[in-house]
Amino acid sequence: MRRFLLLSVFVLSTGLTAMADGVRFFQGSWGQLLSEAKRQNKPIFVDVYTTWCGPCKLMTSQAFPNPRVASRMNEHFVNYKLDAEKGDGQSIAKRYGVQGYPTSLFLTPDGKLLHRAIGYNGIDKFLAEAQKAISDAKEARTMAIWNAEYDRGERSAKFLRGMLLKQTEYDRATADVLDDYVKILPKADTLAADEIKFLSDVLSTTYTKAYLLLARQTTSVAGQAAKQPLLPGLTKALSRAEQFDFQDAVASQDEVQLEQLIKHINARQQAQNPALAKTPVEQKAILEREADDVRLRFYRASRLPAHYIALAKKIAETRLMTRTATELARADSLAYLQSQRIDSGVATQSTDSTATTTPQADRSAVSRLTALQLCDLARNLTEQSADKKDLAQALRWSERAVQLHNHPSTVLVHARLLNRAGRRTEAQRQLRDAISRQQPDHDSVPMLQAELNKL
Structure with missing residues (x-):
């Protein structure tokens, strides 16, 4: 006791x-x-x-x-x-x-x-x-x-490199220490390979001069055979910094912080590709599309359905649904020619006979991407909203997606929305047609059949 x-x-x-x-x-x-x-x-x-x-x-x-x-x-x-x-x-x-x-x-x-x-x-x-x-x-x-040593004013290159590595092991390198390190680097347009690798290893935020400095190395790294092995790490570092800052904005649901991150991402895109577009109008449109994509991710992760729905409708109706067949065909051709130039390693259109054997999917990359974006927006819109008008709007998007890219993934989304709207027979027909177009052993057949069995 x-x-x-x-x-x-x-x-x-x-x-x-x-x-x-x-x-x-x-x-x-x-x-x-x-x-x-x-x-x-x-x-x-x-x-x-x-x-x-x-x-x-x-x-x-x-x-x-x-x-x-x-x-x-x-x-x-x-x-x-x-x-x-x-x-x-x-x-x-x-x-x-x-x-x-x-x-x-x-x-x-x-x-x-x-x-x-x-x-x-x-x-x-x-x-x-x-x-x-x-x-x-x-x-x-x-x-x-x-x-404590940093607070006492220690700023030697050896110390700053050691501190950045230690911060990275512990959590994340901080912007102030990264900026101090950038100050002592040689004033040159291109960095030495070891400096590029080091910054790629420790970069963890876009709120530092090191972020754009590293982004500006992309062209020189891609253009020099000796530096090309650094490109994956450089690209990963920039993405990691953006993702960390994105997660911080989501955690605090801070839209001001989000917009600042978008400015950083836009600056990075221009630093990586000075010839981003032929005209300022085109450049603005490209950057705004990227910005809206980041905002969509933020609204969804932050569980802000009203914000997500409004932006999803804007993107779908003003950017994706308005693209005509002629416009998409032209964009598909340009994207295909560009991919051929990259694959062949020359600056002119490839005349190699193997070009004719390129899969049809590669010849409709923009149409395919547009269709997948419409499906993604349609699915997420109906997850965020129970309004019947929103469901009808999402159905228009998924129907257009199937027209642009008649693929099991787009058909599946469209069939589910049809069924949700009470159009079960149409949903079943869509799934049966999709199954009939596939080889019996195609990976998508079990998925489509399972969905059909549910209806």
Whole structure:
């Protein structure tokens, strides 16, 4: 009895609850959690869950009572459970960009992200993710030494390179350190191969001069045989920086930050390809199309259906549905000729006889892309809206998509929308026709047949 009372006093005084000798979870507000983590000088583990999530329940019942898990988590972390759909849990989950459940967040004592794992795949996998976070937490303490030297004014090339690599190992290289490194680089239009590789390895944001500097290297890298192996890494680095900033904008639902990112992306496109278009009007149209595509992704990821629906309708009706057959045929021909020039490595149209054997799909690239975009917009519009008028509009888009590119993927979307609109017989006919056009062993036949069987 005395032992039970002592244990009860301990639990109440520390704000912890134990799960039947399993993982102990701190009870209190988010602010109190951070204070407790600082007091214990331990990183934080947050189980972000929802009440309806099956894998969340499995992790709670299987992992948290497990002695190995409890020993590791109680020794190394202050543990916390967060309902992503209740109270402060909604804003906290959004702050850390949580988009799936369960999400395991591993944080520093002051709340900075160390490591993230999505889903639950068994005890061993959970412990492996926890060990990564333990290692990251140790690295975070080492990072404080680098930060202190930087704050004292250390700016040598060797130091900045080391700090950028250390930041990348820990989380992400920061814009201020990247900018300081760019300042000490030689003032030249093209960088040496080792500098291109280094910046490609550490770039993690568009909010730095290193982003456009690296983008401007694209032409020289592509044009020099010795540098061409650097091109995939360079391209990946630019994409990674944009994706990180995009995720940050989504996490905070910050449209101002989104528009700033779009400006950065447009500047990158012009830096990579100074001859982006023949006229300023064409260039503006190209950049605006790219910007709208980024906005669409943002509205969907941020769960802003009204914004998504308005922009989807604008893109479909003013950009895609208005393209005439003649215009698309001309665009297909130009795209095909351009691909032939790239494939042959010459600046004039290829006259090689093998050009006639190019698959028909390559000769209708623009029409195919237009069709797939229309299908994507149609499907997403009906996911975002239950309005019958929106369904009718989406059906027009998917019908046009099938006309442009009669392919199992477009037929499948159109058939599903027909069925949703109560036009089951038409949907069945579309699917049967699509199946009849395929070889019996074609990969799409089982998918189309399965959809037909549902109707």
